[in-house]
Amino acid sequence: MLINLDFESSEPIYTQLVQEIIAGIAKKEILPGERLPSVRSLAADIGINLHTVNKAYQQLKQDGFILIHRQRGVVVNPDGIPAADEVYMNQLKKTLHPLVAESICRAVDADTFMQVCKELYQSFERGGKDE
Amino acid sequence: MLINLDFESSEPIYTQLVQEIIAGIAKKEILPGERLPSVRSLAADIGINLHTVNKAYQQLKQDGFILIHRQRGVVVNPDGIPAADEVYMNQLKKTLHPLVAESICRAVDADTFMQVCKELYQSFERGGKDE
Amino acid sequence: MLINLDFESSEPIYTQLVQEIIAGIAKKEILPGERLPSVRSLAADIGINLHTVNKAYQQLKQDGFILIHRQRGVVVNPDGIPAADEVYMNQLKKTLHPLVAESICRAVDADTFMQVCKELYQSFERGGKDE
Amino acid sequence: MLINLDFESSEPIYTQLVQEIIAGIAKKEILPGERLPSVRSLAADIGINLHTVNKAYQQLKQDGFILIHRQRGVVVNPDGIPAADEVYMNQLKKTLHPLVAESICRAVDADTFMQVCKELYQSFERGGKDE
DNA sequence: GTGGTCTAGACCACG
DNA sequence: GTGGTCTAGACCACG
Structure with missing residues (x-):
């Protein structure tokens, strides 16, 4: 999955990151149960701070897109994304x-x-x- | 036109104001050439800061929705809103x-x-x- | 309201802060609609980092205890706390x-x-x- | 006794294990003097790390729930669990x-x-x- | 090695 | 002055 961020945008980086990952899931580039990069490695890859990645991950977790295991890292919700209510x-x-x-x-x-x-x-x- | 603001929203007040006015134009509650309240009176009516109204008006002007005359006040663009490009x-x-x-x-x-x-x-x- | 934190506890400071504020609401020391101190002033008062206070406030907001206005600061939910579901x-x-x-x-x-x-x-x- | 662990919980595995075993004792599924599986076999059964089981057992021993004998293995405290003080x-x-x-x-x-x-x-x- | 917590410090938008 | 965002860096628990 390609993460595409615009550092000039007024849209916060963590929000853009959230949207990019949701787009990746929508395109089925990442499937339920699959792992996402660790906070640290994604931060290093993109060249942003680990806390910024963490904030994005926390929001994705909050919204039911991902699960965060303390040890095993981050995975797309294996039960699929909660349907629209x-x-x-x-x-x-x-x-x-x-x-x-x-x-x-x-x-x-x-x-x-x-x-x-x-x-x-x-x-x-x-x-x-x-x- | 009814201006409906949510002071508990994370959406800035001036943005909400911009959207409310655009909605009013879309609903034809205000027509091209018609006057909008002055910055001062609108701020007083809604109970918000002068700067907030001014910021909203400046953005609406920027986007071609309104004209701001020193003397004649604020009017919806008499030539109509610029079509989508x-x-x-x-x-x-x-x-x-x-x-x-x-x-x-x-x-x-x-x-x-x-x-x-x-x-x-x-x-x-x-x-x-x-x- | 008295905020009582145990810095030796394994319970995170922000969690303790959340609990202390909920206790204050339960005791009716702070009523719906009343203001809480700003992130910065509370952090300074308690002698902890502003981000730690912010994390506590974000959780309280998430759980419906408080509203955070960007300008007017933090208030206990004026509609009262959401009832148990x-x-x-x-x-x-x-x-x-x-x-x-x-x-x-x-x-x-x-x-x-x-x-x-x-x-x-x-x-x-x-x-x-x-x- | 059925050990039920939630690997997606933020509760550490060893804590969950401690609670499951205490629940088993509370339900009288395991009685004072009865043996618990060895660290090794329990870890293999559940599919978790040896250290995790060991940590759980150490805490249960600490709290008076079990005794750990080098030879005779792990048993629920034959004198019963220390009463609440x-x-x-x-x-x-x-x-x-x-x-x-x-x-x-x-x-x-x-x-x-x-x-x-x-x-x-x-x-x-x-x-x-x-x- | 993983995420969780906490600090210190900076800049920004909003009003 | 207020909260929001971002960085840099540290220590810790878990496994």
């Missing part, structure tokens, strides 16, 4: 809301918007070269 | 990307995702009671 | 299980055990001098 | 304190809390299927 769907809507609002203002119609979503979905199925 | 669409894709990734992991399929988007679009057309 | 009760049972097991081995009968619990409850109602 | 009761109170505090905050009243304890006691008498 009402809380997730509401959160998703809340996040999409301003994107839809601005798109409407800028004359992007619903079909175009949905087409963009569909293509993103397909890019993950095809191996996710959109990243 | 390639830069906007790329930015949109980049923002949607992690949402799609997590949704895939959580077993939300493309049709469900697009249905959520469609409903959001419809909520704006109907007057945006989803806010 | 099934998850909490199961967690509680799981934590009590080994305590009951060892107590049985050591000839502490159910009535004595429950009496200890009752007295602890009463100590909180009386102002919690048991701490 | 003041030290134990104080330790128990200290452990229960944060559980009671959080339960109060979460609107679990004393009767409910004690009922949970009572049911745990009963589960041990009935053979401890709650484990």
